[in-house]
Amino acid sequence: MRDFGAWGIGWILLVFCFAIALTPIEPVAPVTSTVPVELPQEESVPVVAITFDDGPRKSTTTKLLDALALREVPATFFLVGNRISGQEELIQRMHQEGHQIGIHTYDHVILRDLSQDEFEAQIQKSRDLLKSIMPDEEFWLRPPYGILDRQMAAWTDSPIILWSVDPEDWKDDNVSRIVQTVLEEVEDGDIILMHDLYASSVDAAIQVVDALLEQGYCFLTVEELLEYRGITPENGVRYREA
Numbered sequence: 001m002r003d004f005g006a007w008g009i010g011w012i013l014l015v016f017c018f019a020i021a022l023t024p025i026e027p028v029a030p031v032t033s034t035v036p037v038e039l040p041q042e043e044s045v046p047v048v049a050i051t052f053d054d055g056p057r058k059s060t061t062t063k064l065l066d067a068l069a070l071r072e073v074p075a076t077f078f079l080v081g082n083r084i085s086g087q088e089e090l091i092q093r094m095h096q097e098g099h100q101i102g103i104h105t106y107d108h109v110i111l112r113d114l115s116q117d118e119f120e121a122q123i124q125k126s127r128d129l130l131k132s133i134m135p136d137e138e139f140w141l142r143p144p145y146g147i148l149d150r151q152m153a154a155w156t157d158s159p160i161i162l163w164s165v166d167p168e169d170w171k172d173d174n175v176s177r178i179v180q181t182v183l184e185e186v187e188d189g190d191i192i193l194m195h196d197l198y199a200s201s202v203d204a205a206i207q208v209v210d211a212l213l214e215q216g217y218c219f220l221t222v223e224e225l226l227e228y229r230g231i232t233p234e235n236g237v238r239y240r241e242a
């Protein structure tokens, strides 16, 4: 479970986002009133989750965290296990600033090729490292390349998070192409895939965040996005959007 601090940030954010769309609340009407009650139009606030794979990397991830903190935008990071050691402070910072953290395997492997023992070791080694930093948290899985067969989904003891918008930001360092691809494709409830390993991806992500904030989008972690849509996350189930 997430700790109180992280939840606090999440709820503050939700309240902040909704406040933009809501009209001021009228004083409570007497019970005899025939004026229909106007429900808050919460669903009119477009929401999106931005996610980052393959990190952490000290230089680029720090720059991204600085930019997200400045804008009070939460993100979700799926970390590669063999990159965790030595970056404990950076990961602690992610956690303290309200970001969700998940597992992207220990060695960034294609899970389809593994036995059950190998598959579970890839998850467990990463989870043990993360638990040593955040003992009370749970860590959801994003399989590298989104590749995971039905059998492996059944072995997975967490929700499986895929994506619905992929600008292929690893392909080149063309920031404007990456930004434009996301902005053309993004819709309410999407999960955006990016990578915090590359300086160009981080620059693009910051521009995407600014553009979507300007358009009235509210950023949520993946966990918050599912909760906002009333979806109860289940182990072994793949989620691409909400």
Ligand SMILES: [Zn+2]
Binding pocket: 053, 054, 104, 108, 144, 145
């Ligand atoms: Zn990856």
